[in-house]
Amino acid sequence: MLRAGQYDVYILETGRFRLDAGVVFGVIPKALWGKNVTPDSQNRMKMALRSILIIGNDHKILVETGAGRHLNKRLKRLYQIDHSEFSLEKALKQVGISKDEITDVINTHLHFDHCGGNVVFQEGALSPAFPNAIYHIQKAQLKWAQSPSILDKNSYVPEDYMLLLDQNMIRSVEGETELFPGIHIFTTRGHTPGQQHILLKDFQEPLFFCADLFPLHYNIKTTWISSLDIFPLDFIAEKEKFLYRAEQNAWRIIFPHDKEVISAKVRKSTKYYRAYEKRFDY
Numbered sequence: 001m002l003r004a005g006q007y008d009v010y011i012l013e014t015g016r017f018r019l020d021a022g023v024v025f026g027v028i029p030k031a032l033w034g035k036n037v038t039p040d041s042q043n044r045m046k047m048a049l050r051s052i053l054i055i056g057n058d059h060k061i062l063v064e065t066g067a068g069r070h071l072n073k074r075l076k077r078l079y080q081i082d083h084s085e086f087s088l089e090k091a092l093k094q095v096g097i098s099k100d101e102i103t104d105v106i107n108t109h110l111h112f113d114h115c116g117g118n119v120v121f122q123e124g125a126l127s128p129a130f131p132n133a134i135y136h137i138q139k140a141q142l143k144w145a146q147s148p149s150i151l152d153k154n155s156y157v158p159e160d161y162m163l164l165l166d167q168n169m170i171r172s173v174e175g176e177t178e179l180f181p182g183i184h185i186f187t188t189r190g191h192t193p194g195q196q197h198i199l200l201k202d203f204q205e206p207l208f209f210c211a212d213l214f215p216l217h218y219n220i221k222t223t224w225i226s227s228l229d230i231f232p233l234d235f236i237a238e239k240e241k242f243l244y245r246a247e248q249n250a251w252r253i254i255f256p257h258d259k260e261v262i263s264a265k266v267r268k269s270t271k272y273y274r275a276y277e278k279r280f281d282y
């Protein structure tokens with residue numbers, strides 16, 4: 001467990017999946033990323049599905065819900081969704097929290113690997129996985145998800161959020177705000193419109209859940225972006241802005257998809273930013 005301001009923060013491993021490593025590293029040649037990453041026979045690399053649970057101030061806030069279990073067989077196989085070792089259910093149980101107790105869910109954006117666990121398949125139908133929660137999603141992302149582009153439409157599974165919209169469980173957030181005392185929301189362009197990021201204020205070590213701004217610690221290098229970042233130059237500008245903030249304010253960045261490095265701080269060396277004080281477990 002971590003502590004930030006008035007909150008206890010738990011890191012939750014909710015599963016593993018695989019993505020094509022060429023997609024993950026975009027224009028970066030395999031000769032470079034291949035030094036660190038060994039893909040499987042189909043060129044896919046294993047990635048984490050990481051959430052955080054924030055408890056305090058009469059709230060139990062879950063950030064990200066993982067990939068969920070209702071993807072069709074083809075997609076489950078394509079992405080090798082794996083809940084054998086980790087799952088959201090298991091992770092919540094370890095903390096001693098039931099799904100009914102969650103007061104708020106924050107989806108950083110609506111790509112299936114960040115919000116698939118919003119809903120569960122029960123008695124032949126989908127229903128909200130957190131029946132007593134308000135789901136906080138950026139207005140711009142909600143709009144985009146309902147008519148995505150030709151480039152990113154495969155990243156969205158409408159069941160993950162349309163049901164919640166119908167049941168009036170979504171609170172749309174507009175831009176940057178302090179969602180709860182000491183919990184700030186930032187937004188960025190580039191990966192997808194209205195991606196949001198969570199900063200937990202703390203005098204010693206603020207925690208920054210960066211979502212897909214830095215999916216892996218390798219992405220701290222500014223040009224190491226993926227093919228899924230659909231507005232690449234905007235995205236690089238956002239990365240530079242947030243790397244500067246992270247260094248200046250000694251933020252600890254929590255990576256959502258890095259199966260080894262869970263969190264790190266950043267520091268600018270002569271050429272680019274680097275990760276230091278990496279943490280591999282909690």
Ligand SMILES: [Zn+2]
Pocket residue numbers: 109111191212
């Ligand atoms: Zn994404």
